[in-house]
Amino acid sequence: MVRALQIFLLLITAGAALALAKPMSPTQSTQHEHTSMHINPGYPRQVVSLRKFPYPFQAMLAIESDADHVTLRKFNLIHEFLNTTIDTPMGRGLGLDVSDSFFLYNGSNLRYTIDTNHTPLAKEMTFFKGVSQQLYYGPILLHYIKAGWIDTIHSMGDFSRIGARGTLFTRAEAVYGMRYLMAHGVRLTVFTDHGNQSNRANFGAYGYQDNAFFDYQQGDNPYSPYYVTDLLRKEGVRFVWADIYNNQYSYSSMIYPIHLRDGHSIWGFWRFTGTLNLIKRPDHPWVYDWHDFWNPYDLYRELAPGLLQQLIRTHGYTIIAQHLEGNPNRFVLPTSAIESLVRLAHMQDHGLILVARTSRLLLYNLVQQYLRYRTSYTRGVTYINIEDVADPVDGTFIPDRNQLHGITFVVQDPRQTVITVRGRPIPVQWLKRTAHTIGIVWYPPNTANYAVNSNAALRRGLTFEAIPFAWY
Numbered sequence: 001m002v003r004a005l006q007i008f009l010l011l012i013t014a015g016a017a018l019a020l021a022k023p024m025s026p027t028q029s030t031q032h033e034h035t036s037m038h039i040n041p042g043y044p045r046q047v048v049s050l051r052k053f054p055y056p057f058q059a060m061l062a063i064e065s066d067a068d069h070v071t072l073r074k075f076n077l078i079h080e081f082l083n084t085t086i087d088t089p090m091g092r093g094l095g096l097d098v099s100d101s102f103f104l105y106n107g108s109n110l111r112y113t114i115d116t117n118h119t120p121l122a123k124e125m126t127f128f129k130g131v132s133q134q135l136y137y138g139p140i141l142l143h144y145i146k147a148g149w150i151d152t153i154h155s156m157g158d159f160s161r162i163g164a165r166g167t168l169f170t171r172a173e174a175v176y177g178m179r180y181l182m183a184h185g186v187r188l189t190v191f192t193d194h195g196n197q198s199n200r201a202n203f204g205a206y207g208y209q210d211n212a213f214f215d216y217q218q219g220d221n222p223y224s225p226y227y228v229t230d231l232l233r234k235e236g237v238r239f240v241w242a243d244i245y246n247n248q249y250s251y252s253s254m255i256y257p258i259h260l261r262d263g264h265s266i267w268g269f270w271r272f273t274g275t276l277n278l279i280k281r282p283d284h285p286w287v288y289d290w291h292d293f294w295n296p297y298d299l300y301r302e303l304a305p306g307l308l309q310q311l312i313r314t315h316g317y318t319i320i321a322q323h324l325e326g327n328p329n330r331f332v333l334p335t336s337a338i339e340s341l342v343r344l345a346h347m348q349d350h351g352l353i354l355v356a357r358t359s360r361l362l363l364y365n366l367v368q369q370y371l372r373y374r375t376s377y378t379r380g381v382t383y384i385n386i387e388d389v390a391d392p393v394d395g396t397f398i399p400d401r402n403q404l405h406g407i408t409f410v411v412q413d414p415r416q417t418v419i420t421v422r423g424r425p426i427p428v429q430w431l432k433r434t435a436h437t438i439g440i441v442w443y444p445p446n447t448a449n450y451a452v453n454s455n456a457a458l459r460r461g462l463t464f465e466a467i468p469f470a471w472y
């Protein structure tokens with residue numbers, strides 16, 4: 001009996017040793033790459049083309065949620081349902097990659113109830129308390145940013161005022177906020193404009209279609225006391241939604257260059273905000289009027305089966321604007337929104353639409369659109385040599401592996417194909433080969449539950465930890 005147990009333990013130890021031997025250094029993996037390919041030196045040179053989306057997907061979609069009226073309670077309910085796979089009050093978690101946005105400050109005097117128990121707008125979940133430097137939800141927001149549940153800065157805070165009269169925003173607040181984020185290792189790439197004309201740090205649409213409405217935007221004006229784009233460049237922001245409503249759903253590319261008043265450029269991106277309708281107002285002629293779909297009650301319109309089919313048919317991108325935590329409802333989302341999200345998750349499971357957080361969709365869009373590569377051929381092997389990304393706004397750069405997630409090529413035989421970046425082969429564990437594609441893996445799924453209920457709970461040791469690496 002004792003001996004049998006000893007043998008059993010010996011077997012376990014041997015198994016553990018084998019398991020430990022598995023991880024490979026880059027050079028070993030390169031050898032593995034070549035030896036595992038069973039190269040046929042007579043195999044002809046292949047025709048290579050860049051796929052629009054990671055295999056097998058036909059389209060890509062992001063849900064971009066603005067932080068208006070968010071409370072910690074609603075944020076946790078939303079992201080436990082969307083991002084994890086646990087049982088939640090809205091149903092089994094969907095495991096989708098949906099990120100969110102946040103406010104640094106609350107300088108609003110609008111009179112709204114934002115949650116149950118008559119919670120006023122003064123209790124909105126912001127990084128700092130009011131417009132002070134005192135931390136409010138800052139530690140929790142940092143935790144969510146590092147976890148990936150937040151990837152977007154929503155203006156420089158919530159500065160909407162009644163009647164858009166005046167503002168509590170100052171450049172000093174932006175300086176302090178950006179310094180704080182950078183000191184905590186946070187680099188965010190996406191910025192979205194918020195609210196009414198009191199939000200002077202908004203930028204990106206000044207002069208757009210000669211529309212005087214956008215004159216309030218001073219964020220990119222170096223002569224304005226509300227100038228912020230120099231600070232945002234240091235933070236790493238390279239994509240902005242410039243407060244321009246849009247009714248186009250499917251795009252071949254979501255990004256367009258914006259020339260800022262400080263002489264620099266930045267990528268703008270489009271969001272689907274609703275439909276533009278011709279309506280008759282009493283005592284007025286016919287006028288165009290936006291019907292916004294960015295309240296959860298209209299999420300089912302943004303995820304309507306017809307629109308999703310159009311997205312797939314046209315192999316497009318879409319970014320839908322939302323305010324997932326925008327209503328003061330106990331269950332946060334109405335049934336129609338929950339049903340639409342469940343259907344969307346099924347479409348991802350079936351390999352049709354890849355749901356990605358906004359920052360990932362935009363980076364992928366940029367890299368895929370401007371990727372330059374050459375192919376070469378040696379003794380049966382076709383080499384796809386990635387040279388650089390010819391980014392016309394921020395300048396040409398050589399992508400690192402983390403910037404190549406999802407890049408996929410269509411070939412005849414991926415077993416006779418190698419991808420390199422400037423001549424260095426991509427390690428085999430970063431590659432995904434299917435019958436006729438070879439590509440760099442998409443981001444690993446992360447369905448961990450990062451929800452915390454208070455700053456105190458966070459301090460008690462519930463701190464962010466990177467999840468183990470596991471690929472699709």
Ligand SMILES: [Zn+2]
Pocket residue numbers: 066067068154193194195
């Ligand atoms: Zn907003």
